[in-house]
Amino acid sequence: MQLDERKIKILKAIIQNYLETGEPVGSRTISKYGDLNLSSATIRNEMADLEELGYIIQPHTSAGRIPSDKGYRLYVDTMMQDKVMEVEEMKEMLVQKADKMENLLKQVAKVLAVNTNYATVVTTPKYRTKKVKFIQLTEVDETQLLAIIVLEGNIVKNKMITVAEPIEKEVILKLNIILNTFLTGLDLSEINLGLIQKMKEQAAGYTTVVSDILDAVAQAVSEEDDVQIFTSGATNILKYPELNDTEKASELIYTLEEKKQLNELMENEIEKGENKGIQVYIGDETPVESMKDCAVVTATYQIEEGVYGKVGIIGPKRMDYEKVVGTLQNLMTELDQIFKEKK
Amino acid sequence: MQLDERKIKILKAIIQNYLETGEPVGSRTISKYGDLNLSSATIRNEMADLEELGYIIQPHTSAGRIPSDKGYRLYVDTMMQDKVMEVEEMKEMLVQKADKMENLLKQVAKVLAVNTNYATVVTTPKYRTKKVKFIQLTEVDETQLLAIIVLEGNIVKNKMITVAEPIEKEVILKLNIILNTFLTGLDLSEINLGLIQKMKEQAAGYTTVVSDILDAVAQAVSEEDDVQIFTSGATNILKYPELNDTEKASELIYTLEEKKQLNELMENEIEKGENKGIQVYIGDETPVESMKDCAVVTATYQIEEGVYGKVGIIGPKRMDYEKVVGTLQNLMTELDQIFKEKK
DNA sequence: TATTAGCACTCTACTTGAATGAGTGCTAAC
DNA sequence: GTTAGCACTCATTCAAGTAGAGTGCTAATA
16 A cells, blocks of 8 residues: 555645644544545545554544654655744844853743743754863962963853962963963863873972962863753643643653753754754654653754754644744754854 | 640641641541540541631541641741751762852752752852952954953953954053953942943053953943852652642743742842741742742852852642751751852 | 540542443445 | 445543541530
8 A cells, every 4th residue: 555645635634633733633524624525434544544554543443543653754754844934023032132142042942932832952052172272370369360261162261279378470470381382272182181290290390389270270171061951941841731741741841951861862963954954853763761752853053164053842743843843944044144243 | 715735736746747648637647646645526626726726727628637828837937846857968969069159059959959859949149249359351362352350259250352453462451451440349330331431531542442342341341140040850849749730830830940030039138047047938928929839948058258149949838847947957057168168 | 624435417539320422444325 | 436324432521329538516424
């Protein structure tokens, strides 16, 4: 048996109907649907076929049909034409608060959640290489030093260092030179204990605290401030009856709150192809256990060459794929634009 | 009618029993409870009195009694003796990850949530005065400057400034002097447009971009990075049947996710009296609408003179007050200690 | 006088069974 | 190939009945 033209039409009708209502769809409903003029009996026959082919499922004998993961997948891959969503207001909201990138991304998560009524996840961009661009040690007061490290991509790290005895200005100057000579241009991963040891030898003879200072700087440098993850709209999950099982919903919200597991989701192959890097996971396809009953759509934005971040939307399997994908596409274009301007 | 010794004993028994089970407590249960040897009939009479006095409530005619807000209040105020909780493991967990204060506080929220099974809120400390301690402008590369502002309490702010044309080292030096002369020692609130204008006049004549730079610095300085709020264990809410009404639970979790409304809760009078600033809100007493069916316990920690932050626990009214208060007291001592050491 | 035993009463929660209705699969007719 | 029709299935709803927990009141008791 094969998927002919009519079966596809019927399947599409079933899915669209189910997306709207969340209820199993019966043959009578479809027979009255749109342009295909068939009796419910005929539809029933076709539905039996579609079920045999694995595109739809019957929750129990006398219920209508609902799409299977395979059915959704077909829908997403072939039957969907992008629905464009109004991003105008969204754009406005975004730009208002967008002073720092972090805030911008938080805002993105929030606006997106409010607009779609799904849960959203946004990651800060991942810098593949984190080369040290610049290091500076400054005296704040007699016993406190401030170490500032600027990485490629203008990520600034700083660390306060408290020393037991005052340090001479001259020593600080020397340390600055040593630090920059040794570390500038290196990737964070290249900075190891051996290197620190060499610096210590180089700086030996000034004071005993130098060693402490270098350790502190090394620590600050190596401190992984990994990709940050912002979430929003977790409670939207509870709006969908099919996800509102207390046990499961709780787990899902916990995942969003905890954020650790989300890495898996947001780290998957980042490639920005024709489709703006939009990826759809349905049911079991997601790498996160607690989302097995959901659908997840992720998109990739680009800050500059090689620096990518992700935006994800989590909702029920019957999420409005067209709208979500359309919205994400627009949003990606928007974000790319904003970052280009900022640059 | 008055609360005599026996009535108090019975009330206490009712409340403690209810805290454990979450079910209305009947007279028979109490008659078998602990040291007071009375028949269920006697208890019934007393219960009728207690109800008349407003300390307990009957959900319906043939159910046992549950404590009213007034009952809980009496319990918290007079009948509770602090239960000390093992904070040893907690201490360990805390110190492990506590490199930066932010991380420490996040960790506090999390550990507390896991240990108590309630939702938790932690705020970063609020600095009453934010005096500028130190400002420095550094050249990162030809067109990029980094402004670093250190405030009292060692809060570090930084801002990248991109300029159209390269700036001479000498100019940067001058600017640094001007910035420090004008701004050091001032409170953030004292820095206004007039002052910026004066600086601009002072610096006029170098290059046109100086004005831009000063504006950027001014902006960075005035950027309110207000008290941050961390939450954890929001999903614990769902563990308590009496809060597990989808509508209400959703609102509550949303409040925790959104965080804005939490300010109200965490901003209330901070005074660290005999009781380590521990405050208990029961039901309607809380300033946050979505917590009307909960109890909230907040405690205040101190980083240094005049610099306070808060820790809050949100749970059902039948929360284990003794344990929570005890734990918070210990935690506060612990935190005070940690900050003393760090200092 | 305070306490208690006992009993009638109330109310919820649970179970049961019947009615309802949505939806199916199959067959025979068109 | 399509459709009308019918028997069948199963979730849902509702009412009625039952069990059990708990109360309030009264009368007996210490």
